[in-house]
Amino acid sequence: MALTLNIVTCSTRPGRIGPSIAQWFLEYAREHSAFDCRLVDLVDFELPVYNEANHPKSGIYEHEHTRHWAASVNSADAFVFVLPEYNFCPPPSFVNALxxxxxxxxxxxxxFVSYGGAAGGVRAALLARQLVTTLKMMPMVEGVMVPMAWNQIDDNQVFHSNELIDPSATGLLVELEKWAKGLKSMR
Incomplete structure (x- = not known):
């Protein structure tokens, strides 16, 4: 039975380029990994700023959007978060979804597949790694950073990788698979 990898587009703002990068990573992961890969877009869940009365640890969810999101998260064995850098941080939509x-x-x-200006979203990914550890997740050291990402998207909104990005994507997928197999027994 294949492990499931959810590739999560974390930016929700109009005009975002995240879906193009997430689509590239989905295709790359399908070709270079043993995961059953799914594309997940936070926009589709319409999560307002956290609005549940009970603590998330309780698992008691009042709202349909939360139950829908919980089912999506629960269905995966591993995650790749495709996220931009906003003011040296991950987007608020990512933090809210967590x-x-x-x-x-x-x-x-x-x-993490991070993107942004010259730093390629690396500062956002560093903070995101810290955040996920409080949820008992294991963030990979390997990651993909895409500097000046908008320069690699064509007029049809297709992201084009390069010889610097592809090896980091392969490294991330190799490590994710090892950890997903190992951590599955803990669940």
Whole structure:
């Protein structure tokens, strides 16, 4: 039975380029890994700023959007978060999505495909790695950073990788698979 990898587009703002990068990573992961890969877009869940009355650890969810999100998170064995850097941080939509559920994240590995200006979103990914550890997730050291990402998207909104980005994507997928297999027994 294949492990499931959710590739999560974390930016929700109009005009975002995250879906193009996430689509590239989905295709790359399908070709270079043993994961059953799924594309997940935070926009589709319409999560307001956290609005559940009970603590996420309780697993008691009042709202349909939370139950829908919890089911999506629970269904995966591993995650890749495709996220931009906003003011040296991950986007608020990513932080909000993390906060909605708790046990559904536990003992699952994750990686980051970050994008932005010259730093390629690396500062956002560093902070995101810290955040996920509080959910008992295992962030990978390996990651993909895409500097000046908008320069690699064509007129049809297709992201084009290069010889610097592809090896880091392969490294991330190799490590994610090892950790996903190991952590599955803990769940």
């Amino acid at each position: 906060n909605y559920v708790y046990t559904e994240w536990n003992y699952k590995p994750c990686g």
